[in-house]
Amino acid sequence: MTACGLPRSGPTRGQIYSGSVEKGGSTHVVNVDDRVNRAANYSPAYGFGSDFQSAGQVGADEVRPGDVLGLSIWENVDDGLLTSMGASSTQLQQLQVDSQGYIFVPYAGKIMAAGNSPDELRRLITEKLSTQTPDPQVMVTRVAGDGATVSVLGKVHAQGVYPIERPTRKLSSMLSRAGGVSIEPEIAVITVKRGGNSGKVWLRDLYSNSRNDIALRPGDIILVEEDQRSFTALGALGGQTKVPLGNEQVNAIEAVAMVGGLQTSLADPKGVFVMREEPQSVARAVLGRNDIYGTQRMAYVLDLTKPDGMFLARDFVIRDSDTVYVTEAPMVQWTKTLNVILAPVNQIRTTEQGF
The missing domain is CATH 3.10.560.10 (Outer membrane lipoprotein wza domain like)
Incomplete structure (x- = not known):
């Protein structure tokens, strides 16, 4: 007793x-x-599924919903459709691509912009205007590219929203764009959230295996965290505590x-x-x-x-x-x-x- x-x-x-x-x-x-x-x-291994690994790279010059475009149009007549008397060109600025991917250009109508490069869009607009004014010359520029961005959060030196550009189409280069990780690389875990799916990888494995360096898509969320895996030790041991597992x-x-x-x-x-x-x-x-x-x-x-x-x-x-x-x-x-x-x-x- x-x-x-x-x-x-x-x-x-x-x-x-x-x-x-x-x-x-x-x-x-x-x-x-x-x-x-x-x-x-x-x-349970960290890694990205086939849906992440098979996604192709985003073209840096591809127009997307949310982008803001600027048009410059020259007409080969004194009194054109869009130009005023004595002017040879007209400027159409702040044309935002709507959620369906369209823009509206006077006399050309509603044009699908999303999915085209600025040069392809220039050709489409030129074809539309050619039926109403002789030999129009069109130039398309991107004023802002809000539709092709990713968010980088967590343990990085510079959190923020970054555009997907030619040098930052892949995960490793986007992390570099954000200043790199601010914790020890050995315990850094990178999570990418895309729609309803997510995948994660050790920072070490990101650089050691090219398959983990996935292509980014607009709207991706990149989260850098310290690994939280651990076990608990109890009983007749030299210590009773919660112990981090690390990446080994x-x-x-x-x-x-x-x-x-x-x-x-x-x-x-x-x-x-x-x-x-x-x-x-x-x-x-x-x-x-x-x-x-x-x-x-x-x-x-x-x-x-x-x-x-x-x-x-x-x-x-x-x-x-x-x-x-x-x-x-x-x-x-x-x-x-x-x-x-x-x-x-x-x-x-x-x-x-x-x-």
Whole structure:
């Protein structure tokens, strides 16, 4: 009874096993072996899907909805359609391309501007006006290009809205345009949001693999963040804390070492647990069952006293949000109980010796 009330760092190994599904609990307690390692050791990888990687580069000179254009029109007559008496040309400024991609030009009517280059648009307008005035000469310029921009946010030196121009058509060059990242490159994660889809990549992988240097599209949002993946260490370890994972793969042995290792006076090397929630597909593979549905609570057991225990722990990959928990050795509770029982006796002896 005394032992039940003694302080400790968490549940014992036996208490965790008593909460298993086989004993009416809600957690699958699984002893790790080579098969389990193969089934459980997957890490959700960062990267861009095929929809991002297959998108072609945006032409820097392509007109888009939201662009503002300027037209200069010369007519080869003294009194033209658009020019006033004595003037050889007319200027039409601030023609904004509407949301459908059209502009309106007097005497030429409604013209589809979006998707054309300024030179292609010049040719279209010239053809329209040629039926009403002899040999018109047209020049098209882009006054502003609000329709072809991306937003760069987060841990960069210069957040802002930037136009997609010839030198900044790809992700890496746009990051450079924003001054580069303002955090350590080793922990920088780049997320690109495009409509309802998003993808992310390590900054390191962006520069090491050209497939990750995707072409940008108008309206993209680029977010630079410090990686937030971590695991929690609890129990009879050298430290109890939340530990960042960084961009390297961490195994169970490394995870224990990162918080100071097992406490030799407290830890049970048979009771190293890694607790996580597994998706249905992984849970089925680990348990060898097809009647598992939905996310499952799993408690993986690593026994470091077995001959191959250290090797199995070395191959077991820690994932984001894992809890690494080490139970106290059974003898620890016995020692605590004896100390509680013997404390009054020792106090009496000390008192008697004082007389």
